[in-house]
Amino acid sequence: MSDMRIVVAGAAGHMGRVLVRLVQQTNGMVLTGATEPAGHAALGEDAGLLAGAGRADVAVTADAEAAIAAADAILDLTVPKASVAIAGMAARHGKIHICGTTGFTDEETAAIAAAAAKATIVKSGNFSLGVNLLAALVQRAAEALDEDFDIEIVEMHHNRKVDAPSGTALMFGEAAARGRKVDLAAARDSGRDGQTGARTRGDIGFAALRGGTVVGDHSVIFAGPSERVVFSHYAEDRTLFARGVLKAALWARGRPAGLYSMADVLGL
Numbered sequence: 025m026s027d028m029r030i031v032v033a034g035a036a037g038h039m040g041r042v043l044v045r046l047v048q049q050t051n052g053m054v055l056t057g058a059t060e061p062a063g064h065a066a067l068g069e070d071a072g073l074l075a076g077a078g079r080a081d082v083a084v085t086a087d088a089e090a091a092i093a094a095a096d097a098i099l100d101l102t103v104p105k106a107s108v109a110i111a112g113m114a115a116r117h118g119k120i121h122i123c124g125t126t127g128f129t130d131e132e133t134a135a136i137a138a139a140a141a142k143a144t145i146v147k148s149g150n151f152s153l154g155v156n157l158l159a160a161l162v163q164r165a166a167e168a169l170d171e172d173f174d175i176e177i178v179e180m181h182h183n184r185k186v187d188a189p190s191g192t193a194l195m196f197g198e199a200a201a202r203g204r205k206v207d208l209a210a211a212r213d214s215g216r217d218g219q220t221g222a223r224t225r226g227d228i229g230f231a232a233l234r235g236g237t238v239v240g241d242h243s244v245i246f247a248g249p250s251e252r253v254v255f256s257h258y259a260e261d262r263t264l265f266a267r268g269v270l271k272a273a274l275w276a277r278g279r280p281a282g283l284y285s286m287a288d289v290l291g292l
């Protein structure tokens with residue numbers, strides 16, 4: 025089989041640079057495109073050199089449409105507006121879109137789901153094996169522990185992060201809600217401040233901390249009568265996420281159009 029042709033969106037970003045490096049180091053893949061929006065300072069630079077790896081002979085371009093048309097897959101950990109546009113391009117050209125961006129509105133989420141009628145999209149708020157395994161365990165715990173156990177989800181990230189709760193925290197919230205057979209939108213309680221009143225039984229609470237260079241810490245706490253069950257995950261390096269993104273891209277090759285999750289990729 026020929027090498028899979030890969031475009032990295034947001035190639036100058038924190039995750040973009042890690043992805044470029046990993047694609048260059050991975051057998052069976054070749055970097056054919058790297059994008060940033062119009063006016064970006066990195067346009068025209070070599071994506072490999074920008075990533076601190078070897079020369080890739082791929083100049084960063086603002087023409088994402090042409091890059092996608094000439095590739096098999098685009099790896100996209102950017103910003104919500106860009107991801108919606110990329111999903112549309114992937115649909116127009118029948119390509120693979122690996123989407124790890126977080127912070128979508130409901131409308132943006134629906135637009136990406138619609139694009140999956142014609143594109144093969146793997147979308148996840150967290151591409152790590154550990155987080156996806158933990159989500160399955162959280163669902164199981166929420167099935168087993170009734171509403172005497174209050175569910176609270178706490179996350180901490182670096183001070184650049186612009187969305188809260190994190191995509192991962194929301195994944196854990198969805199998993200807990202599935203286990204409890206409730207709708208997360210109805211049970212969700214985020215950002216308590218001031219005279220909040222007592223906690224509502226059955227709510228799923230979220231708290232977001234921001235500071236320093238923390239890559240991503242998450243805990244799901246089941247606080248019950250006289251005991252707490254706590255599930256935690258600590259990301260130590262962004263390569264963790266990039267490895268999952270590449271695994272998803274290889275898995276998606278040859279799959280029909282549709283919206284897939286990392287749980288599908290991992291068979292969880």
Ligand SMILES: NC(=O)C1=CN([C@@H]2O[C@H](COP(=O)(O)OP(=O)(O)OC[C@H]3O[C@@H](n4cnc5c(N)ncnc54)[C@H](OP(=O)(O)O)[C@@H]3O)[C@@H](O)[C@H]2O)C=CC1
Nearest residue numbers: 034037038039060061101102106124125126149150151265
């Ligand atoms: N699912 C997962 O496993 C993970 C998800 N994430 C998510 O990935 C996203 C990116 O995180 P991070 O790398 O830290 O953020 P960065 O801000 O470092 O990188 C985002 C990059 O995307 C660029 N960008 C903005 N608009 C476009 C566009 N239209 N086309 C192409 N590129 C564009 C930005 O450009 P500019 O310099 O102009 O801002 C920037 O270079 C976040 O939503 C984060 O939550 C992060 C880690 C793991």
Ligand SMILES: O=C(O)C1=N[C@H](C(=O)O)C[C@H](O)C1
Nearest residue numbers: 126149150185190191192240
């Ligand atoms: O912004 C980040 O950095 C991360 N974002 C994802 C999220 O919102 O959960 C995944 C990871 O935690 C890092």
